[in-house]
Amino acid sequence: MKKHSLRVLAPDASLLSRRQFLGYTAGAILAMCMPGCVSSSERRLNIYNYSYYIAPDTVKNFIHETGISVVYDEFSSQDVLFAKLKLGAGYDLVVASDYMLRRLIRQQIIDTIDGFKYYSDMIDLVKKEPWSSLCRYCVPYLWGTTGIGYNRKYVKKAPTSWNDLWNEDYVGRVTMLDEKRDAIGAALIKLGYNGNSCDHKQLAAAQKELTHQKHILRQYTNDYIDGLARGEIWLAQAWSGDISRAKDANPNIDYILPKEGSFFFVDSWCIPKDAAHKREAVEFLNYVMQPEIIAKVTNFTxxxxxxxxxxxxxxKELINKPLGYPSAEMMKRTFAQEDIGAEEKNWDKMWESIKFKN
Structure with a gap:
């Protein structure tokens, strides 16, 4: 038996998050693993990605086609990714969201990418600034929007605004994303401010809003798909692709982009500067971003x-529904999360206070 190895580590194999889905477990991926250690002479690749943010057979087929061994680990949030990269965890290829990408570039944590073949095939969204400059350091991968997922069986009047996540009628049935940029950003937008604001008075007002909301919340979590489908969660700050999958499981699930506006995100592959297997990383990028291969990722996620x-x-079903491919009207109400530079520390302190203090 060959030694090519695939290892998946999830924070909790029972959880299904952003980039997660119903009915698929870490055990299904682990079943593809080959026993035995990877020899020092063998070509290998260490990947760090969001949980279940790839098709089930993508890595397995790459291993079979190239003979490159893959160690595949998963993270639950961008803060976890950043902490691991700062520690020098030894990854060759990671997935960063747009604001985190800028942070990694600014702190010189990731390298430029040479040898990627498919930049010319990319959508117009990532051919414009700032992406046309950022693409020196990344390969844009998947994208979507942040909005509100809800269960129509329990929420009789469809939400239209971020204010609906503060509705006292839904105490214990609301979740917010466990990502500071999404949660704090939503509170800022709710108050009429820029979702990337670094104004301390505006941030203090957003903190007050989120603190007031805590008695309504079930929890901060990126694991809401099952809860929505089962009727345990009625309203969730959510990512569009997740709600698309939840809707497949329960037709009562729906999604809106709040009238005040919200974020769109582009998640990108990056190669850390200390990566030991950069050639293999580029080889994987040229494999996974092939039109037929990446389409399978889209169809799955x-x-x-x-x-x-x-x-x-x-x-075609995914293309024709706004949850899969947002309409032009929806996209007009979205904007990207920006790198906020040194103010990130203030956001970190504020997020810790919101989550862990009464």
Missing amino acids: SYPNTIATSMPYVS
Whole structure:
């Protein structure tokens, strides 16, 4: 038996998060693993990605096609990713969201990428600034929007605003994302401010809003798909692709982009500067971003990808529903999360206070 190895580490194999889905477990991926250690002479690749943010057979097929051994680990949030990279965890390829990408570039944690073949095939969204400059350091992968998922069986009047996540009628049935940029950002937008604000008075007002909301919340979590589908959660700050999958499991699930506006995100592959297997990382990028391969990722995760030439292979059902591919009208109400520089520490302190203090 060959030694090519695939290892998946999840914070909790029972959890299904952003980049997660119903009915699929870490055990299903682990079943693809080959026993035995990877020899020092063998080509290998260490990948760090969001949980279940890839098709089930993508890595397995890459291993089979190239003979490169893969150690595949998963993280639950961008803060976890950043902490690991700062410690020098030895990853060769990671997935960073747009604001984190800028932070990693600013702190010189990631390297430029040479040899990627499919930049010319990418969608217009990532051919414009700031992405046309950022693409020196990344390969844009999947994208989507942040909004509100809800269960129509229990929420009789469809939400329209971020204010609906503060509705006292739903005490214990509301969740917010366990990502400071999404949760604090939503509170800022709710108050009429920029979702990337670094104004201390505006941030203090957002903190007050989130503190007031805590008695309504069930929890801060990125694991809400099952809860929505089962009726345990009625309203959730959510990512679009997750709600698409939840809706497949329960037709009562729906999604809105709040009228005040919200974020769109682009998650990108990056290569850390201390990566030991950069050639293998680029080889994986040139494999996974092939139009037919990346279309399978989109069909599985329900998140649109950045390769325009993949569209003939993407599920028509996904293309035709706003949860998969947002309309132009929806996109007009979205904006990107920006790198906030040194103010990140203030946001970190504020987030810790919101989550862990009464």
